Amino acid sequence: MPRLSDLSLTWYAALPNDRALVGALQQSLMIATITAVLATGMSLLAALAYFELRAQRTAWFLTVILPMFVPGVIQGLALSAVFTRSGIKASSLTVIAGHLLWAMPFAFIVILTSFAAVRRSYLTAAADLGATRWRQFVDITLPLIRPGLISAFIFSFLLSLNEFTRAFYLAGRQNTLPVVLFGKMNSGASPVIYAMSGTIFLVSVACVALASMHFMLRLKLSPAGRALR
Amino acid sequence: MAISIQIDRVSREYGPVKALDDVSLDIKAGEFFTLLGSSGCGKSSLLKLIGGFDRQTSGRVAFDGKDVGDLPANKRPVNTVFQSLALFPHMRVAQNVGYGLRLKGLSGASLDTKINDALDLVELSGFGPRDVNLLSGGQRQRQLARALVMEPGILLLDEPLTGLDERLRQQMRDEFGRLHKRTGATFILVTHNQDEALSLSDRMAVMHKGRIEQVDSPARFFEAPANAFVARFVGIDTLLRPERIVSTGGQTEATVGGQTLQVRTQGTVDTAASIIAIRPDRLFVARQGLPHALTLTVVETTFRGLHRDLKLAFADGQTLVIAIEADTDIGQLSTGQQVPVGLKPDAAVLISSAGLPPAG
Known part of the structure; x- marks a missing residue:
């Protein structure tokens, strides 16, 4: 049982020198960013298709969210088999492919929810005033679903950052952070991995605090916010 | 333009x-x-x-x-x-009004002038910078x-x-x-x-x-309603099926419930598919002894606030309704009483019966 006097920042100080962990963190952040960008973009396209479709809506919806229902181990293994068979080497790209499959259904649902703000009559009115389909999208649809896009981006980023099973099967030379942490835990852990977890936790809390402060400030300045009070 | x-x-x-x-x-x-x-x-x-x-x-x-x-x-x-x-919920009033013009490529002072002119026209001057979601129902309507x-x-x-x-x-x-x-x-x-x-x-x-x-x-x-549907739609509720229609030298007379009345016609008349529309505002309760008046039986009277509705029946059961002023001095009307009814010129028009459900 450690005592209070055992508290120290030694392992935090040792963190930057642990090449394996820092490399894994960089890899994870890079993969999470690319996954988030791609998942948000593709989900936006999928949601637009859903908005335009009428009769085949349900079929399209189920198709897009289907990967959500496949267990991660099976998906990772299956993808790995498919990639090996077709001669594709495991790399960051294969991990991103696996993570896209994992994150896209969630991003799609989040964006679809935000489409509730887009009434068809707004688009008709814009067309009436001379807007082409593209201008309707840029001027009306995009601003209205922006909160959904931001949420979808954050959501897919976090889903990818924390993902273990698919990355375990699909990673190439450089493993992602969860895989590396898991490995270290099994082979007699050095307390550096706890320092890593602690750092990630603190940074996340700081990010959330900054974001809420930013939104509160904006609400205070906007006329809608003034009316709320 | x-x-x-x-x-x-x-x-x-x-x-x-x-x-x-x-x-x-x-x-x-x-x-x-x-x-x-x-x-x-x-x-x-x-x-x-x-x-x-x-x-x-x-x-x-x-x-x-x-x-x-x-x-x-x-x-x-x-x-x-x-x-x-x-209204676009994410745009201000002025942005909503100016949206179409901005698409046309207008900007700057000329855009602002046009927006302000339009807001003046609908009496919303000075509302430009407001949030559209905070407008009242009437303001939104503009x-x-x-x-x-x-x-x-x-x-x-x-x-x-x-x-x-x-x-x-x-x-x-x-x-x-x-x-x-x-x-x-x-x-x-x-x-x-x-x-x-x-x-x-x-x-x-x-x-x-x-x-x-x-x-x-x-x-x-x-x-001149085109047919029975139009007549009903604009509020001419009294439509009578004639027993007989006789045209003599530009004058047309129709018989309803044994009584004859003058009707106006338009174009050629298909007597089989015609019906008499009677304008409620051209009927009046006449004094005894007026020529060309119909004699009808009171069915009921209904109080309508500023006027009373008097429902009268022909001998064959067809009815018509006259609106009479609440204070008209025609004495007490009791159900079953006979009342003379006069028609002002062009009160009755012969029209096509299209749009009327078959007689039941």
Whole structure:
């Protein structure tokens, strides 16, 4: 049982020198960013298709969210088999492919929810005033679903950052952070991995605090916010 | 500036349902034209075709004689005031009003001037920087500024007054009339409200089941309804089936329940499919001994506030209703009493019985 006097920042100080962990963190952040960008973009396209479709809506919806229902181990293994068979080497790209499959259904649902703000009559009115389909999208649809896009981006980023099973099967030379942490835990852990977890936790809390402060400030300045009070 | 519209044998079918059935219509440039009908009669379908939001199954829609079938909504010289309002919630009032102009490439001072002029026109001066979501119902209704600022050749009004309280409705109605005079554009109003149609229109069309029953100036609908459906629709509820119709030298007389009355006719008369429409405002309770008066039996009287409804029956059971002033001195009327009824000139018109359910 450690005592209070055992508290120290030694392992935090040792963190930057642990090449394996820092490399894994960089890899994870890079993969999470690319996954988030791609998942948000593709989900936006999928949601637009859903908005335009009428009769085949349900079929399209189920198709897009289907990967959500496949267990991660099976998906990772299956993808790995498919990639090996077709001669594709495991790399960051294969991990991103696996993570896209994992994150896209969630991003799609989040964006679809935000489409509730887009009434068809707004688009008709814009067309009436001379807007082409593209201008309707840029001027009306995009601003209205922006909160959904931001949420979808954050959501897919976090889903990818924390993902273990698919990355375990699909990673190439450089493993992602969860895989590396898991490995270290099994082979007699050095307390550096706890320092890593602690750092990630603190940074996340700081990010959330900054974001809420930013939104509160904006609400205070906007006329809608003034009316709320 | 104003544009004329030619609708030529247009049909719009949704599967087996005909929303519009072979409709032809000419709307003159600068006219205030109203499409009147109950819901589902096809009036909104016709408006969509003019606005370019839908395509007809067959037929031709033309502006100033030029076919616009291939012109999408965003290229037509038409702007619409929508029933659903459809104000862009993420834009301020001024941005909403200026949206169409910005698409046209206008910016800076000339854009601001036009926006302010349009806001002045609908009496919303100074509302530009406001959030549209915070406007009151009546202020939102003035979204027509967004359409007017485009200076369209044709302005479509799709039931713009539904859901407003009575006072606001009248205020906006007057405003439409005023704006029509000021802009000189062709206005097309779709409504199921007769009052709006009658007070605003130069001409109006009564629609029913995808067809146009009659196109005329508002007054003509009362003088000469095209058929029984139109007569009922504009509030001529008294329709009598004649036993006999006799025409002698320009005069036509019809017999109802054994009594003869003078009727006005239009064109050729098909005696088998004709019915007598009687304008309630041209009937009066006569003094005893007036020539040409009908003698009818009182069925009931109903108190209506400013007037009383007197329901009278012919010998064969057909009834008519006369509105009498509450303080008319005709003594006590009891059920079963005989009353002489006089007809002012042109009170009775012989019309087609189309649209009337078969006699039961």
